[in-house]
């Protein structure tokens with residue numbers, strides 16, 4: 273076992289801090305070393321905190337030799353290349369272990385590209401134990417001391433389905449939530465362990481290594497170890513269980529590159545989506561937002577009680593020193609950098625980055641011209657922006673308290689925060705505008721634009737679409753996308769003038785006034801920019817003129833058009849109303865084609881009506897539906913207290929314990945009943 277005793281505890285470790293973001297750099301494997309010149313300079317370097325106290329943070333610098341671009345990110349901690357896992361354990365997890373026995377949960381998550389060393393970090397091998405094994409050793413000896421019992425669960429998640437690894441049949445795990453919000457993992461077995469050798473047996477021989485293949489047999493999947501600690505004396509009913517989770521996430525793959533294992537782009541996107549979901553959750557917890565999007569994926573649902581409340585969260589970003597994987601490491605760290613809102617660049621050699629970001633951003637799917645469901649995206653984009661803007665000022669202030677840096681906000685900071693909110697509202701407009709265009713935004717990893725993710729966001733290029741839609745698209749871009757000017761301004765907000773370093777793991781909202789000002793272009797240009805109502809009107813007019821000229825026209829409902837066109841003042845509007853779309857297809861369609869189009873329209877409206885019913889019906893009405901009894905009806909009412917519209921898609925019905933098959937069966941019955 274690695275020597276861990278002589279490592280000094282992290283002086284930056286702050287036990288009241290919920291989320292810590294750290295880096296781990298994997299050196300070259302033996303095979304890789306053969307193909308790399310011994311004189312080559314490392315492209316990732318770590319800067320430690322200054323002894324003189326001028327800097328408390330670690331910084332990691334990534335210098336892509338092919339482009340000369342150098343980016344720097346501040347982290348709570350970053351291990352040097354090939355530093356012992358024991359060092360990370362002593363600094364980051366050892367102090368948390370005693371907290372688990374005091375009632376706090378914890379979650380350790382390894383994120384990074386394929387082959388970046390996530391499994392090595394979390395699990396390690398019997399000879400070189402990873403973080404989970406080191407922690408278990410300590411947990412077991414503490415449990416003996418305090419007369420607690422320890423059991424473990426192992427699971428694998430693939431394509432949003434979770435499988436129990438400790439049951440040889442690998443049954444699927446259902447995530448159920450009781451009326452008190454307690455998560456219940458039905459189908460996940462727990463195996464009691466008393467000694468580290470017992471744990472080794474379970475961990476290394478049963479499920480997590482390759483000895484047993486799970487049904488899905490996916491090359492990319494998430495694997496989790498859940499450690500349950502409970503009191504031996506407690507009866508089953510009063511048993512209080514604390515948990516620590518270790519999650520070895522599926523490797524991140526750039527959706528633009530073809531997969532190493534020949535996974536289809538759709539599957540690859542599905543995997544990446546669950547990675548974005550967990551980063552979204554970490555971001556929300558980090559910013560202490562009121563709403564944390566646990567429902568975005570099964571993994572976040574499984575981890576919900578180990579992430580929520582006062583739980584400790586440690587996100588380990590795995591990077592690779594091998595320059596061959598430079599783009600993978602850059603993508604990973606820039607995605608993780610989103611888990612922290614503050615950005616500050618300290619280098620001056622990122623001119624290219626600023627130039628490219630100064631152009632308006634268009635997701636690659638816009639260029640490929642894929643058709644999408646516009647209404648769904650409108651909900652997603654507008655909804656999130658609205659939520660974050662509404663919560664922003666409060667969250668920032670609360671964030672300070674939470675992270676133990678209780679600075680009193682100056683009046684200037686407060687002003688700045690409230691103006692942030694209006695800045696965000698204005699930023700909603702480009703979102704809305706982009707979404708109304710009938711092209712896919714699905715490939716944008718997350719909706720909040722972020723300059724660090726330059727690798728994920730492509731600069732605008734001339735888009736040439738052929739066919740009837742081409743005119744409308746270019747017109748849409750000209751009219752609805754932020755102008756070059758405004759895009760430049762947006763870039764300046766997110767990339768501060770000195771350029772280069774991003775703070776990961778610094779306290780949100782603890783920035784200086786200057787950063788606050790720099791991050792707030794709309795505030796700076798407040799006098800010059802038109803009010804929200806005028807911008808909505810302008811967009812609405814543009815849309816109307818497009819509707820008139822485009823063969824694939826988008827019709828605004830009369831009353832919406834009337835109110836957009838009127839002189840009503842929209843200052844109080846929090847969420848602009850999404851114009852309902854009605855597609856009138858001018859091209860010739862065969863009778864069969866017409867029939868299919870209309871049938872799928874009927875299907876959509878049936879689903880829509882069904883979901884509205886679930887979102888609004890009373891208990892008795894709910895119980896009249898097949899598959900919904902007393903328990904489910906009560907649970908649905910509970911969910912509605914939590915969020916007024918808990919069911920947005922049919923998939924959301926899985927949250928009330930229905931399988932995909934059951935949902936399909938229910939819908940078939942609803943459709944069949946129409947003819948009875």
Ligand SMILES: Nc1ncnc2c1ncn2[C@@H]1O[C@H](COP(=O)(O)OP(=O)(O)OP(=O)(O)O)[C@@H](O)[C@H]1O
Nearest residue numbers: 298299301354385386387388389390391392522523
């Ligand atoms: N710190 C390290 N020192 C030496 N070898 C390492 C280190 N980290 C990882 N490796 C080696 O690199 C290879 C890939 O590591 P690992 O399987 O942990 O990556 P991963 O990120 O879990 O990959 P995947 O995304 O495919 O699951 C393995 O052969 C592993 O032994």
